[in-house]
Amino acid sequence: MSYSCFSKAPFTAKLGLVVIIGVFCTALFAPLIAPYGQAEVVGDEFMPWSASNILGTDSIGRDILSRLIFGARNSVGMAVITTILAFIIGSVLGIFAAVLRPFYDQLISRVVEVFMAIPSLIFQLLLLAAFGVSFLNIVLIIAFVDSTRVFRLVRAVSIDIVQLDFIEAARLRGEGLFYLVFKEVLPNAAGPMIVEFGVRFCYVFLSIAALSFLGVGIQPPYADWGSMVRENAALIGYGDITPLIPAGAIALLTVAVNFVVDWRLRIMSAARD
Template structure:
């Protein structure tokens, strides 16, 4: 009973702190942003404001990692599993490296690789999806059937299989995850574009003699931007979780490069002794995922045209 009350109290404190942080971040942004952007930010709910604050925090940590971290990413600075102290804020890991420094570099590595992978998946999936919807015919059928075959295999199992075959370098991991996730982007881009290509202004553009790629870039892509941007945020979350899961299983980012997923695996032994340190990388993964989803939910709500 006492444990439940304590957990409820901590949860309430966390919710209030998140709401206050979101309100403060929104207040600051509305003061420094241009008029149009400030008007848009004022309409953002506290959850989206909190999500934007967390995303900005992660970006700052990723950019300033070498400056913030007290020790190097691969530097052995003490004995194994030393407790937290003034010198080692979160203690040391299984090899004697500073956990706080590894956590900072792990955020930088995981976030940057996830962003690059998501951007590549969108560059492939969105372009092919818009192309298939615009051209239709046998090109649409061929691409759709290839995507159906790739999507028939569970994503994590497919990733493990391909990485076992091609190797576990960072480049291979980016290419494999981007290939598999581009199929999901293809499906969304094609579905959105199919509703656009039948519009009268598309027919008018064709009658004007617009070329294929000009038609896609100038007419279709701007009208499909809202759901695709929202999907980018969701897809980033899935890629972020995929990279962490693969690293936890030993087929993602390889040691000694810091990564949130491998940090959970390497220090899982501490959980049996009541230490929460291994849960901090998992918490960092969950926090960014929730923050991005808050922002994406707000964007989807705005794009839908629904009122509060």
């Protein structure tokens, strides 16, 4: 992305990029930024905001600001890894289904539709109950469930591409399957896939936060924005806005990513016109 392209971007896109860069820098340098460790007990429970504890302490005396900073690393880091894995699974299946039509396309599509018929959150809770709660299981289960959505979009885009003349010309030249997939279809499907990656990241990020809020996501002592809302929810009854801060961080990052995705969609629409 060139500087001239960024300078012409709407204010919402610029704001979104600033928020995204800020969150990712916070996640990357969390140990250097946070005043305390994410599991370190620094005082009594639910201490008010002060100079030593800017956002107070939680239910067992841990510094909320430090946990908020480490929560960016844990929540965003897991969401990025999960989204990448979901995209690898869904994109590979989607492109190969489009290229290998019709038998493999119908077979994979029918299996995917069965999994998509189950509500995502219920399906994730069911699989976590069956396989247990761990970092690896959370990543694999959410990636598996979300890859079905990636498959549908990539398949639809790829089907339109494989019907074009240059694909038929490549087939007539005797090009193999992997050439068609990686040299012809994938480069032409990259634009919509980049946009979908941002959308999928938001869904994965919110899924991780929801699971943590329910107590089956990232487990203590690791900090997570979703679990921080649940752990400090009792403060709302006393007029303390502290539980709203991690909730606001979740909303802010989600909106920021959507701002950038919307800008990317406008660029793609202008290019087609």
